[in-house]
Amino acid sequence: MDLAYTEAEEEFRGRLREWLAAALPGLPAKPSPDDWPARRAYDTAWQRMLYDAGYAGLHWPADAGGQGATPTQHLIFLEETEKAGAPYVGANFVGLLHAGPTIAAEGTAGQRARWLPPVLRGDQIWCQGFSEPDAGSDLAALRTRAVRDGDDYVVTGQKIWTSHAEVADWCELLVRTDPAAPKHRGISWLAMPMDAPGITVRPLRTLAGSTEFAEVFLDEVRVPVRNRVGAENDGWRVTMVTLSFERGTAFVGEVVACRRTLDALADEARRTGRWDDPVLRRRLGRLNAEFRALWRLTQANVSESERTGGVPGVGGSVFKLRYSGVRQELYEAAAEVLGGDAFDVDREWVLDRLSSLSYTIAAGTSQIQRNIVAERILGLPKGR
Amino acid sequence: MDFQLSDDQRALRSGMRDLLGAVFDRGRLRAAVERDGALDRSLWRELGAAGFFALRLPEEAGGVGLGLPEAVLLFEEAGRALLPGPLVATHLAAGLVKGAAEGEAVVTAVAADLPAAHLAEADAVLVVDGQAPPGLPGDVLSGDVSGAEVLSGEALGAFVAAARPVRSVDPLTPLHRLAGRAVPTGAPQAYSGALHYEAALLTAAEQLGSAARTTEAAVQHAGERHQFGSPIGSFQAVKHLCADMLARTEPARAAVYAAAVTGDPAEIAAAKLLADEAAVRNARDCLQIHGGMGFTWEADVHLHLKRAWLRAASWLTVARAEELLAADLGAAGRLPRSSAAYGRPVPEAGGGG
Ligand SMILES: Cc1cc2nc3c(=O)[nH]c(=O)nc-3n(C[C@H](O)[C@H](O)[C@H](O)COP(=O)(O)OP(=O)(O)OC[C@H]3O[C@@H](n4cnc5c(N)ncnc54)[C@H](O)[C@@H]3O)c2cc1C
Numbered sequence: 001m002d003l004a005y006t007e008a009e010e011e012f013r014g015r016l017r018e019w020l021a022a023a024l025p026g027l028p029a030k031p032s033p034d035d036w037p038a039r040r041a042y043d044t045a046w047q048r049m050l051y052d053a054g055y056a057g058l059h060w061p062a063d064a065g066g067q068g069a070t071p072t073q074h075l076i077f078l079e080e081t082e083k084a085g086a087p088y089v090g091a092n093f094v095g096l097l098h099a100g101p102t103i104a105a106e107g108t109a110g111q112r113a114r115w116l117p118p119v120l121r122g123d124q125i126w127c128q129g130f131s132e133p134d135a136g137s138d139l140a141a142l143r144t145r146a147v148r149d150g151d152d153y154v155v156t157g158q159k160i161w162t163s164h165a166e167v168a169d170w171c172e173l174l175v176r177t178d179p180a181a182p183k184h185r186g187i188s189w190l191a192m193p194m195d196a197p198g199i200t201v202r203p204l205r206t207l208a209g210s211t212e213f214a215e216v217f218l219d220e221v222r223v224p225v226r227n228r229v230g231a232e233n234d235g236w237r238v239t240m241v242t243l244s245f246e247r248g249t250a251f252v253g254e255v256v257a258c259r260r261t262l263d264a265l266a267d268e269a270r271r272t273g274r275w276d277d278p279v280l281r282r283r284l285g286r287l288n289a290e291f292r293a294l295w296r297l298t299q300a301n302v303s304e305s306e307r308t309g310g311v312p313g314v315g316g317s318v319f320k321l322r323y324s325g326v327r328q329e330l331y332e333a334a335a336e337v338l339g340g341d342a343f344d345v346d347r348e349w350v351l352d353r354l355s356s357l358s359y360t361i362a363a364g365t366s367q368i369q370r371n372i373v374a375e376r377i378l379g380l381p382k383g384r
Numbered sequence: 385m386d387f388q389l390s391d392d393q394r395a396l397r398s399g400m401r402d403l404l405g406a407v408f409d410r411g412r413l414r415a416a417v418e419r420d421g422a423l424d425r426s427l428w429r430e431l432g433a434a435g436f437f438a439l440r441l442p443e444e445a446g447g448v449g450l451g452l453p454e455a456v457l458l459f460e461e462a463g464r465a466l467l468p469g470p471l472v473a474t475h476l477a478a479g480l481v482k483g484a485a486e487g488e489a490v491v492t493a494v495a496a497d498l499p500a501a502h503l504a505e506a507d508a509v510l511v512v513d514g515q516a517p518p519g520l521p522g523d524v525l526s527g528d529v530s531g532a533e534v535l536s537g538e539a540l541g542a543f544v545a546a547a548r549p550v551r552s553v554d555p556l557t558p559l560h561r562l563a564g565r566a567v568p569t570g571a572p573q574a575y576s577g578a579l580h581y582e583a584a585l586l587t588a589a590e591q592l593g594s595a596a597r598t599t600e601a602a603v604q605h606a607g608e609r610h611q612f613g614s615p616i617g618s619f620q621a622v623k624h625l626c627a628d629m630l631a632r633t634e635p636a637r638a639a640v641y642a643a644a645v646t647g648d649p650a651e652i653a654a655a656k657l658l659a660d661e662a663a664v665r666n667a668r669d670c671l672q673i674h675g676g677m678g679f680t681w682e683a684d685v686h687l688h689l690k691r692a693w694l695r696a697a698s699w700l701t702v703a704r705a706e707e708l709l710a711a712d713l714g715a716a717g718r719l720p721r722s723s724a725a726y727g728r729p730v731p732e733a734g735g736g737g
Contacts, residue, residue, distance in 0.1 A: 001393065001453050002386045003645045009385065072385050266714030282703065285710030289639070289654035296387070296638035303387040315634075322631045370627035371620070378603045378626055380617035 003299065005076070012069075013076050019053055020084040027087070033210050033351075040125060040167040043090035047122030056120040057100075064104035065116045071306045075252060075299070082253040083260075091164050095119035095126040097250055099172040102189070106230045106238050115170070115191065127168035129159040129192070129216055130239070136161075137368050139174070140183045140236060144218060146175035146190065152222040153177070153190065155198075158215065161362075165201045165214040168194050173223070178233050187235035191227040198222075208354040209345070250363070251323055252298055258330055259291045261349070269337045283333050290326045294319070318377070321369040324359035331356045387642070389457070396454055400461040403434055408465055410684075416468050417687065421556040423469050423490060423505050432487015436462075436471075437478045441485055447478070452582070456589040456644040463593030463663075466687050468556040470502050472586045472699075473510055476579055481508045481534055493583070498697060499552075499559040503544055508536040512579055532579050554690040581652050584700035585643055588656040591663035591695055592633070592640050594688050598663075598670035599629040601685065605674055616673070625669045632662040650712040657705040663692035 005013070028045060031038030050056045059074035060066020069077075089096055100119050103111055118124035135142040144157025155175055162171070171192040178186030192199075198221035203211035230238035266284055269275040301315055331353035335342035342350060360366040374380045389397070407430050416424065431437065439455050441447020455475065462471055473493035474484050483489030489507040494500040503509070511533045535543050547560040603626050606617030616622050636658040643655040667689035671678035678685050696702070 001389060001641055001645050003642060005385050075385075263714045266710070270714065278707075281710040282706035284713060285706035285708065286657065288650070288709040288713055289657045289705070290635070292642075292651060292654045293635035293639040293658055296642040297635050299385065299387040300638050300641075303385065306386070307388060318631050318634050321627070322635055367620075367624070370624040373627035373630055374617070374623040378599075378630060380603060380606055380623050380626060381615050383618045383620055383623070 005072070009072055009076060012073050013080060016055070016077060016080050017084070019055075020080065020086060023049055023053065024084060024086060030087075036167050036211075040091050043087060043092055044122035044125065046087040046090075047092050047096075047120075051121045056122075057096075057116070060100070060104055060116075060120075063109070064100075064112050065120050066104075071302045075302045078252040079256050082256040088253065091125050091167060092119070092122065094128045094164065094168075094172065095124065095170075098128055099126040099170070099191075102172065102238060102241055103191075103229055105241050106189075111191075111229060118169075124169040125164060125167055126170045126172060127162050127164045127194070129162055129165075129171040129173040131161045132158060133160050137365060139239075140187065142174055142176060142187065144173070144175050145179070146177050146188060146223070148177075148225070149222075151225050153188075153225060153228075155190070155192070155218050155221045155223055157218050159218070160215050161204075161213045162201075162216045163213045165194070165216050166203060166211070170194060171216070174235055174239060177235075181233060184236045186233055187239070188232050189229045189235040189238040190223050191229065192221065192223050196221050196223065206355075207357065208351055251319070254327070255291060255294050255298060255323070258327060259295065261330065261334070261352075262287055262291060265334055265337045265349075272337075272339070274337055274339065280333070280336055283336070287326065287330055287333060290322075290329075294323055294326065315377070317364075317369045317372045320363070321366055321373060324366060327359050328356045387638075387645075393454060393457060396450075397457045397461060400434075400436075400458050401464075403430075404461060404465040404467060408467055413466055413684070413687075417555045421468050421502075421552070421554070421558050423502060425490075428469065428490060429487040431471075432485065437475050437487055438485035439475070439478075441479050445479060446485065452585065452644040452647065453641065455586060456640060459586045459589035460593035460596075460640075463590030464597045466556060466594070466684070466691060470506070471590070472583050475586065476583060477508065477510060477534070481510075481536070483507065493579075494562060495699070497562070499550065499561050500547060501557050501559060501694075503547055503560040504549070504558065506540070506544075508534055509540055509543060510534055510579070554687075554694050556687060556691060557694060580699060581647070581649055583698075584656045585640070585652045587695050587699050588636075588640050588643070588652070588659035591656075591659035591692060592636055594692055595629070595633045595636060595659065595662035595666040598666040598685060598688050599626065599633055602626055602629060602666075602670040602673045609675075622673055625673060629662075629666045629669055632658070632666060636662040650709055653700060653705040653708040653712075656700045657702060657709070660692070660696040660702060660705075664689065664696055667692050 026049075028042060031042050033039070047056065054067065055077065057064065057066035058069040058077050059071060060068075062068045096119060100116060103115050107115070115124075119126065130139055130142070132142050132144060144155060144159065146153035146155045153175065155173070157175070159173070165171070171194055173190045173192045175188055175190055176186050177188040180186070198219040200217040200219070202215045202217070204213055204215060206212050262284065266275070269280060269284070274280055297319055301319065304315070331349060334349040335353055338347060338349065341347045342353075344350060364372070375382055407427055412424075412427075416422075435448040436458055438447040439450050439458065440452070441449070443449040459471065470490065470492040474487075474489070474491040476493075477489075477491035478485035481489055481491050484491050490502060490505050491508045491510060492500060492502050492506040493510040493512055494503075495512040500509070544560070546563045548563075550559050550561050552559040603617070606622050606626060607615055609616050617626065636655070639651070639655040639658050643651040667685060671685045671689060674683055674685060677683050700708075
């Protein structure tokens with residue numbers, strides 16, 4: 001058990017810090033949360049800066065256009081960029097964290113060369129077309145049909161909750177290619193260009209007031225067969241690769257950010273005098289324990305993947321289950337620190353409180369995470 | 385960074401598990417319950433011979449020369465197996481009290497107004513000042529005194545005579561109530577800062593072992609017991625209890641191991657807080673999953689729960705851990721950042737970490 005970083009790792013950290021200090025002042029002003037084209041421009045400009053500095057796709061393998069960095073270097077990258085106040089992945093989320101890794105792991109050399117460099121350069125944005133009105137937790141129940149017609153699939157159906165759909169160039173799309181097969185065995189994974197005829201995007205407003213996700217209607221959209229990643233009807237397995245990425249590495253920067261928020265809450269409570277309330281104080285103290293432990297658990301998971309050299313496994317479900325709940329508790333505590341100011345949406349932490357409500361739902365609800373933990377880690381029998 | 389057990393650490397842990405399997409199997413556990421937790425001196429010596437108490441003494445002093453991370457792994461195994469006795473106090477007394485390192489002496493500790501464990505059997509007692517670890521500003525907690533005194537011989541006799549045996553809630557831990565608050569009167573022989581923090585960490589490690597064990601027991605029972613024609617573990621109400629048990633254990637494990645590596649007071653407080661909660665709540669859930677069987681004397685789960693209650697009240701309680709962790713927050717963050725902060729290690733007793 002060694003928590004000390006090696007000399008090489010510290011050197012990496014030092015160079016990164018220097019670069020961040022020099023680069024961040026050059027960022028354009030932060031766009032308004034409702035201006036999606038501006039958000040896209042901002043997020044991709046940041047990605048381009050990373051690319052030019054050699055930090056894009058840091059931990060991706062070289063044959064995917066990555067730098068082949070170790071998981072620990074990736075951890076340091078996420079920690080330092082967050083500490084320096086650099087932008088989040090934002091609109092690059094699906095490309096960098098879901099679709100990209102899937103293509104890197106399952107795509108052909110031609111597919112990797114076609115789709116990965118534009119993601120790394122910040123030229124192209126992806127969205128994730130998995131969920132449907134009748135297929136949420138039970139994702140394999142999806143019904144969007146893809147019928148083979150020559151060199152194309154003709155796709156008809158509806159997706160929902162598609163984040164960033166309005167500004168995406170590509171959609172990683174799950175479709176049913178064999179309606180007769182058992183539900184997990186008739187699914188394929190397609191890369192759909194979002195400018196193809198027959199796609200209608202209708203934004204949905206979230207409870208936070210903004211339009212983070214959308215409904216996507218597909219009416220006989222033609223997607224070339226060569227845009228399929230993995231074999232026909234093997235899309236479920238290909239998807240599981242994506243989802244394990246999503247649950248394994250997506251929250252590192254956020255845990256760092258949560259710890260900073262917690263410090264800021266303590267300072268604010270001391271300033272306003274609410275700190276004298278031992279119930280609030282102890283609540284914040286407990287959250288300190290929770291986030292310290294989540295950070296250490298992250299380091300343990302990263303070290304484990306460093307040793308196995310593998311794709312992050314179901315252990316990410318334990319992390320996500322605990323983290324999503326604790327994040328909500330953090331912003332409940334924030335509301336207590338804010339007192340009467342907790343009802344002013346423009347006050348810091350109030351929008352975060354609202355958006356934290358999605359954490360126990362998106363990317364697999366907490367109930368589904370418990371099923372995964374119980375069945376796949378603890379080996380309990382599947383329910384009926 | 386490599387935050388995983390090394391091969392040596394894995395070997396140490398499995399060696400300890402094998403040892404306990406051999407010298408303290410379930411039969412001996414239940415025999416210990418039948419004699420109200422009275423200690424088995426030959427088992428104590430066997431632990432001593434295996435290096436359990438001398439683990440962190442330097443090799444020149446006849447110890448094993450290992451550190452807190454290794455100690456934490458051994459205490460985790462002890463917690464798993466419900467190994468009885470004042471393990472933490474005797475381990476911390478190695479090098480300070482004659483015979484402790486070898487398992488020849490049984491050393492217990494008393495602090496504040498907590499009942500004293502295994503007092504009648506003890507060859508020496510560490511009287512530790514207050515329950516509060518130093519390091520906190522006086523406006524948050526009082527009792528910031530840095531003394532621990534060792535009582536033995538006649539002084540110990542008088543101390544024990546003044547204490548009153550009680551019927552212990554934990555069948556594995558005989559308890560005495562003290563006449564008043566335990567306060568060292570003589571010159572301090574050890575720095576209680578190190579004692580408090582290291583004791584809290586090793587206790588947290590025992591809690592971790594217990595939490596992992598009750599999770600396993602719950603999962604095993606949920607897979608075997610059938611109702612309504614199915615294993616009860618196929619019902620989500622049961623399955624989700626088990627998942628939550630793991631989601632308590634794993635963060636606690638990361639916190640305990642990290643605290644053992646850094647020795648940081650706030651990190652130790654986090655470890656104790658999360659491990660206490662994991663041990664107590666997992667034992668409760670395990671009990672629930674066992675149904676009527678869980679409420680029996682015969683099932684081991686009550687032994688885990690009662691011991692977990694007692695450990696949670698020892699060294700660093702929830703309230704104090706939370707206050708400590710609160711004091712650590714913010715720009716004003718007033719907690720020292722490393723083990724150096726809580727002072728010299730116990731003389732000759734390793735200090736570790
Ligand atoms: C902010 C946000 C962004 C999102 N972005 C995307 C995106 O970009 N692309 C995409 O494809 N999807 C996205 N989603 C969708 C998300 O993955 C789904 O909302 C989620 O999987 C749950 O599906 P559902 O909404 O249909 O709820 P349901 O599956 O209908 O669940 C409703 C309730 O029933 C419970 N439940 C369901 N099945 C079980 C079971 N077997 N056992 C116990 N309880 C059960 C659930 O836990 C939940 O409490 C996003 C969601 C949110 C909130």
